[in-house]
Amino acid sequence: MSILSRAETVSAHDLEVVRRRRPWRLVSGAVIAILVAKFVQILITNNRFQWDVVGHYLTFDRIMQGLGRTVVLTACAMLIGILGGILLATMRISANPMVSWVAGAYIWFFRGTPVLVQLIFWYNLSALFPSINIGIPFGPQFVALNANHVITVYVAALLGLGLNEAAYMAEIVRSGINSVDPGQLEASQALGMGRFLAFRRVVMPQAMRVIVPPTGNQVIGMLKTTALVSVIALPDLLYSAQLIYNRNFAPIPLLIVACLWYLLLTSILSVVQYYIERHFNRGRRGTTRRPREARRGGTS
Known part of the structure; x- marks a missing residue:
């Protein structure tokens, strides 16, 4: 019997499976472990972090009030942005060229200028318009309002953030609508x-699969x-944190307090985004699995 024939008769159970060696995984894991250990050492041994001060101000009254304003401002600005984005996206895909052009000009302007500049502009709007008049162009004015009384700091913040966000949301909504086959609309109308x-x-409902992920990132x-x-x-x-550390001269602990609250809120929003995405992705293969199962290919 030839050597080739003998090799063919070898049972599969006699073959030894050798696991592929990946030495760079060990090297990279060791480097990461060392860096993490060094980072933890710095956090524990560096007294300049002043963790006792961080703990004291973490739930301080002024910090909690500022946190509440941040949450409310985020929600209201995103509401303006989402509603404005839907309106602008509808105008942008309109068959009327004038309506589409107006929406395009709005998006071009608000995406092309920094949001910080827009905030400062709205805050100083009274320098350009001392009074806000409502009426007929070149005709009688029905209402005249003092701009300083109308454009408060809260209104300026909402206008600056919300109107800027509407320009970005318009493109997100438009891309979601364009991702749906036009035949879907035609078939629905035929029914x-x-x-x-x-x-x-x-x-x-189909466009939301495309709209939700970037919208979550925008929030x-x-x-x-x-x-x-x-x-x-x-x-x-x-x-609020700045006001406190300007008085007690402890900027690092107060900035850490702000960062911890931002991290907590973004973590909560990320979890909410995951479940919203899973809701709109129902019926698609592999979308109901948890992230860890998806990475493993769904095997147990």
Whole structure:
């Protein structure tokens, strides 16, 4: 019997499976472990972090008030941004060229200028318009309002953040709508649905699969962007921390307090985003598994 014939008769059980060696995994793991250990050592041994001060101010009254303003400002600004984004996206895909052009000009302007500049502009709007008049152009004015009384620091923050966010949300919503096959809308109308009903019941549920992930990122981004309102002296979380460390000269502990609250809120928003995405992805393969199972390929 030839050597080849003998090799063919060897049972599969006689073959030894050798696990592939990956030495760089061990090296990279060791490097990461060393870096993590060094980081923990710094946190524990460096007394300049003043963890006792961090613990004292973590639930301080002024910090909690600033935290509440940050949450409310984030929610209200995103509400303006989402509603404005839906309106702008609808205008952008309109068959009317004038309506589409106006929406495009809005998106171009608000995405092309920094949100910090827009906040400062709205805060100083009274320098440009001392009074806000409502009436007929070149005709009688029905209402005249003092701009300083109308555009308060809160209104300036909402306008600056919300109107800027609307420009980004418009592109997110438009991309979600465009991701749905136009035949879906045509088939729905062929079944007797009106255009609005077909858009609400057929197009938007499918578009939400594309809209939700970037919208979740925008919400998290908005939470952190609210820190910019400190430049117009709105006492949000960051500005409240600044007011305290300007008095006790302990900037590092107060900044750590602000960072811890931002991290907690973004973690909560990330979990909420995951479950919302899972809800809209129902019926698609592999979308109901947990993240760890998805990484392992769903095997147990």
